[in-house]
Amino acid sequence: MASCDVAVIGTGIVGSFVALHLADAGFTVAAIDRNGLAAGTSRASDGNLLISDKSPGLLFDMTRDSFGHWDAMIAALGNACEYDRKGATLATLDPAQAGALREQVESHAALGVRAEFLAAGEVRRVEPCLSPDVAAAGFWPDDRQVQPMLACYQIARHLKARGVAYRFYDELAAIEPASSGVALRFASGPDLACGHVLLCTGVWTPALLKPLGIDLPVLPRKGQICVLERGGVAVRTKIADFAYNALVEAIDPADPRPQTAAIVEGTRSGTILCGSSRQFVGFDRSVDMDVLKPIMRDCARLVPGLAALRAIRGYAGLRPATPDGLPAIGPVDAHGRLYVATGHEGTGHGLAAATGAMVAAMLTGKGSPFARACDPKRFLK
């Protein structure tokens, strides 16, 4: 049987960074995907690396840590993934929200994150495309954007050149953890013996764990994005409605109704991405025009110029959501051989680099300051 130190299942952004950090730590790594590259949630993502929308706490700290690891990856591998420290603008049309927005700016500034409060008259200095009706905004100059799939591809090409095996289109048939390691059996390819296995499989993780009697509560939280053609609208920063934050944090898996909040951003290719929605409707990844409609209505209120453009694509993805809104990163089996790295909800790109570093630290015995809060065993009986 072929063997490796660690098998990383899933080649999305989390799996990519986990594989990269494990290879950097000296492990022999196999990267495996049942589809092509990053075919799950990463492929439907808008590639936001944001601290502006985080309340101070674990996700805030992890995001900060992750920014450093993203910078390090770009420094080492080059920037072939449109990594761009473009800044984020949180805006509100509601004058009553201006105070809360100012508080968020101040709380971040107090923690050493660069952030600036913009009164109504100053908003368009930073982001000229915003509506004159915007009552107030905050600007976070260090927030970043990345082209998510190109980031995965860049890491994959780098690792392949270093001898890491990538196995695409190979579906796992069985995971067999033991005290000495884990045997992986596949639907088509040869079996693999691994010291450790990392499931970086997002919302599909519970289905892989179920046959082992492990019940990890990761639920798909659907989101949709509408892509607009290149046109006369220049979107300089990443723009989000200030209400976005509250939306992310309100988790009610029993409620299938869509919640939407405007997010607008330009891409390097010139198209404009408009989001976003959150909805618990199982694994349905179809695009729902009834959800794109309020998304575009909200976006065009913040950025009126969008109304003159044409929509060319819509896509939907499934964010891996946990009951407490925090990721699940760590071992799940009795032998400490089978790890998961999932539950990043809508902030997988922001947290992926920190996740990779964290997994490498755990497997080399160094430990991580985030390990306790992210321990998946908090969900396991």
Place this chain on the structure above:
Amino acid sequence: MNPSNPSCAIVGAGPAGAAVSETLSAAGVAHDLFDEQPRAGGNIGRRRFDAPEAPPEGVPACRFRARARVLRASPEREVEWDDGTRLNRRRYDAVFLCAGAYDGMLPREPRHETWSSAGALQALLKGQGVVPEGRVLIAGAGPFLHVVGADLVRAGAAVAAVVDALPLGAYARLLPRATVEGMRIMASAQLALRRAGVAVRFGARVAELGRDKAVLDDGTVLGFDHAGISDFFAPQTQLARSAGCAQAWSQAGRYFFTPVDADYRSSVPGVFVCGEGAGVRGGPHARVSGLVAARAFLGRERAGLQRQARRLARFGAALEAAIAAHEPRPRDDAVACACEGARVAAVRQAVADGLEDLSSVKIVTRCGMGPCQGRYCEPVVGRLIAETGRAPRAPFNQKALARPLAVRELIRG
């Protein structure tokens, strides 16, 4: 479904759609017949945009919705269309997707704005009455070139030459299976081209294509102002995909198509795919496939028509194989995706990196992300996977919008 009064949607009023419409009309079954163009008949058969109205526009059971862009069909047979002023949706008891095929040109470099597909010249002529000014070169492979060339000379265009890579011998081998209708169209095209004094070259290829000059492989130099190139055909499958119909890759035709049963039923109940969508097999086959599907929906006898359809499909497959045998191999530096500017070399690299499904190639090369949504480059990317001997695993993933849609309309709609 109300069995006594079913309602059907037919998308595309070419030979397949018209055959479905006729059959349903004769049975008194109400149906909407959608076409993007102002006139029915399909790309090859329809009259010009300014020709007088004629059936199927005037049949009582048939509501002909001209100039209607169907954006998507759902697995529940809900059809969404844009009639030019607003978005409409309606659910039907059966949907017949008869959207035809399109032709394309394989990547060449450097590209010039004087080039287009031969089909695009034909569509401009018939849809908007645009007659290209100056000399037109028609080149590629297959009988379609001659049809387009003849349409152009009949409209008064100056066709410099028709250059067909298929040798006369290939046509001779196809002859025993050809239909009378097909031969009549080809003969009439040849007559029109000859009368206009157009040079028709069989078994000749364009070795070098410039802005206004083509050099054939025998050294002949041809000047032109517009070039209409038709290297390949591919089925329109976007609506079938939006409806959730299973897709398959044809190694012979090098495209994705919607597999159907002998009644032209797709994998989705109530959704029929007739004509080119089920594999490019030509107009005569398209018509019979529409008759079969409509009769299947009505529960009528159709065994004879099914046999006829199989025979016609064999001819279409033989023609397709002959055209494929003359296909040029794209160069590394050529642009694979015109919308995004992605090069053939980048696609070949992604394939060498182990990616065998089109969506994975798309996300790392941007092929298929532009306004045309991969309509042009899907056959190109598919070929660049297929040339390694591996069949592409899956087509570009389905996006919501079959065609661009104004944000204002989306918000209002």
